[in-house]
Amino acid sequence: MGLRTFVSDAWSWLNYKPMMTAASGGHPHRSLAPQVQATWVPRDALRRLAAYKILAAYDANQAGELAVLTGNEAGAERREFGDAAVFVDTALAHLLGKSQQIVVAGAEHAGAEDLDPQAQAAAAVQLLLRGWAEKELLPLRMQAAERKAVLLGDAVYLLAWDPDKGRVRLRTFDPGFYFPVLNEDADPGDYPRRVHLAWEIPEDAERGVKARIRRITYELGPITAATRSTPPDAGRTGRDLVADGAGGWLLETGDVLRADSGIIERTYPWADRPSNTTCFLTDAEWNLDDLRHGQSLDDLPLDKARFRTRSDGEVLHRLDLRLDFLPIIHISNTVADGEHFGQSSLAPVMQVLDELAETDTDSARASATTGAPIIGLAGARAEVDRVTGRPRPLSVEPGTIFQLADGGRMDVLDTSGQLAELRARVEEIRERAAVNARLPAVSLGTVDPSDVPSGYALQLSLGPLDSLVDAMRLARAHKYGLLFKMVQRLHQAGQAEGWPAGENLPVRLAFGPHTPTDRSAVLDEVVRGVGASVLSLETGVRMLQDAGYPIEDAREEVDRITVRREKTAPAAARSAQPGDEEEDSSSPKGSSPTSASS
Incomplete structure (x- = not known):
């Protein structure tokens, strides 16, 4: 053992599990998730994908089943009663609050006496964004994505323009499909310039379909000349540059070629100056048999790829989306601290959850011997089986009578004391888990309201929960603001009706109160x-x-x-005008109020 075998990274809190470091080199056990051992998966993503698998097993009460697959036969007797899922759902409910509201700064001032053009524009954008969120079922999609973020530590949103519906579509992806290409010298909080969404499609022997990989790539790069899909009779799929008929290449509408530098520039509807950067989309599939050992996800051979085709016939091979950003939002559950990926809310209490499951297992065993106690008989006359001539086994049922000889006795093993101790141990461990997860018992619903001495004491007990929710919302504030900025830009790029051109307005997502x-x-x-x-x-x-x-x-x-x-x-x-009201009957007639009071 040496420092080289000591692994410290964003998933080190799972190092206590043999399944995380069982294989050579500190890589996860091969039985943990067979797909993570595929050659196309980047080496630095193995531990992350294994951590996702373990967390998902705890959430689905399958940690015992997972332990059996990795060689621990005792895992089959493990009792799991959904404690991990309760912690995740509780943290999620407090994170989202009772409601979520899209707020554009200054929109509340629109409609006042002094008409402010900026306030009117903010109110219009706010109305458009709220209408879009209602059509795209944003609260439901947030529930799905944020639960993955709380459980796994990460979540992924994907935005795409739908010309048929005339609006931006929002999709959520499992973070296990998310593979960003991160620059080693860049800050972990910086936005990557190349992102893959990839997964393995299993073999279907009945339909004769081989196992394959699908990879969707978004990449920022310099603007090129116009391209068109390869004709069907070309014998291949892809995109080719379009000639302009004068010995050069045709440019897309609105693009300008700078003669001094040879760079193609484009002015986007949301920018006030030209840019030479655009986003390219590639969507392709590969057969696993066509890949050589050691070929990573980022360098799959394009000559063996089968590019997919969009509904309008465009081949998705470096298709220019006419955007200067990647329409992907990565949500991290925690504030980035030297890591691109977030940390699960279950990370601090994983070992406590294991201890809780083991104690529940022992309690189940003890309750079995308490409900059906072990009985020892001395001097009992057992009934003989006439066929075999052997004594029949004794069984205890209501109304059973045993004939005991002189000096006979019956002893009963009482395990109720051990069961009571185990139940007390369960409550102790559950309270410890709630403290470490910063989810007080009052937030989990395990406290009787009559036991709370005062509202001030209740507020103090919710202090850890307040800090937890504040930190989780802080980690998401910028990402949701970025998401709504992308929604505005995609509508501008799609020339959607009603969406104003020009610089985008800052938008924030206001979460509702998480406590009474x-x-x-x-x-x-x-x-x-x-x-x-x-x-x-x-x-x-x-x-x-x-x-x-x-x-x-x-x-x-x-x-x-x-x-x-x-x-x-x-x-x-009108009611305050002089002479409109009758004189006060309590004042003396002919006297002034001053003289009466004096």
Whole structure:
């Protein structure tokens, strides 16, 4: 043993499992996931994919089955009662909150008396984004993606323009299909310039289909001349440059060739200056039999690839998407700290979950001997089988009577004490897991509300959960802002109706409250703040919205409040006019209020 065998990386918290370091070189056990041993999988992705497999097994109560596959026969007796899934679902629910709202800065000021063009533009973009999110079922897709992020540490969104529907489509991918090409000298938080989405398609002997690999590649590169799909009679699939008839190459509409440098430039609808970068899409398949040993995913032979064709007939081989970005969003569960990938919420408690499962297994065994105790008989006369002449085995059932000889006795093994200790041990371990995962017992629903002494004590107990949710939302804030920026740009590139051209507006995803809030206290604070003019009406409405009040659109709520104020103001002014009201009957006739009070 030496320092060279000590592996420390983003998945070191799984090193205690033999299945992670059983093979030579510290690579995962070959029985853990056979596909990770394929030659096309990058070597640096083996441990990541193995970690995903282990986490998925814990989530599906299959950790015992996985242990059996890796040589641990005792795993077949393992009891798993869904504790890992409860932790994941609880963390997910608090992360997302009760609602998610798309907010464009300044949109709540639209519709005020002083018409601000920027506020009107922000309100229009916000309306378009919310309409798009409703059509694309964004909350449901977020649930699917974010659960993978909480469980596995990573999630992947893919955006693509659909000309038939006239909008951007949103898809979620398993992070096990995500293979970014990372530059060793670049910061881990930088956006990669080349990303593969790849997976293995198993063999189908009935249809005569061989095992193959599908790889979808998005890559940033310099703009080239116009290309067209290869004609069907060319004997191959691909794309070729198009000649302009004058000895040169034809350019795409809007592209400009700089004579001094020979670089092709393009001005995108969202940019104010030209760019020489575009995004290329390649979608191809390879037979596993055509690959040589040692060929990694990034250098598969293109001469043996079968390129797929889009619905409009375009061959997907370095197809220019006319974008200056990769339409892929990688969501990490934790803030990047020298690593591109995130960490699972189960990482700190994996060994605790194993201990909990072992204790549950022991409790199940102890409960079996408690419910059906072991009985020892002395001096009992066993019934003889007339056929074999041997004593029949004794069985204990309700109403059973045993005839005992003189001095006979019956002893019962009582294991209820051990069972009680094991149950107490289970609660102790579960509490330890909740503390380490920063999921207090009150958030897991295991605390009786009558046991909480006060609301202040409840708030203090939720402190670790608040810090956990804040950190998880901080890791996602920039990524969701980037996603909505890409949605705007893809609609601009597709020339969708109603989407404005020009620079994109900053957008954020506002998560709802993750813990119960004192709504009456927030309402009182808003009323006093707005009434004293230390808070604007827009800010007050935003505070009520964050507190959980059923306000769907802050701008519309401000408009309704303003209209009602304008309607009630004239009536209040008329009632305050002098002479409109009768004299106060409590004052002496002919005396002034001043003299009466004096």
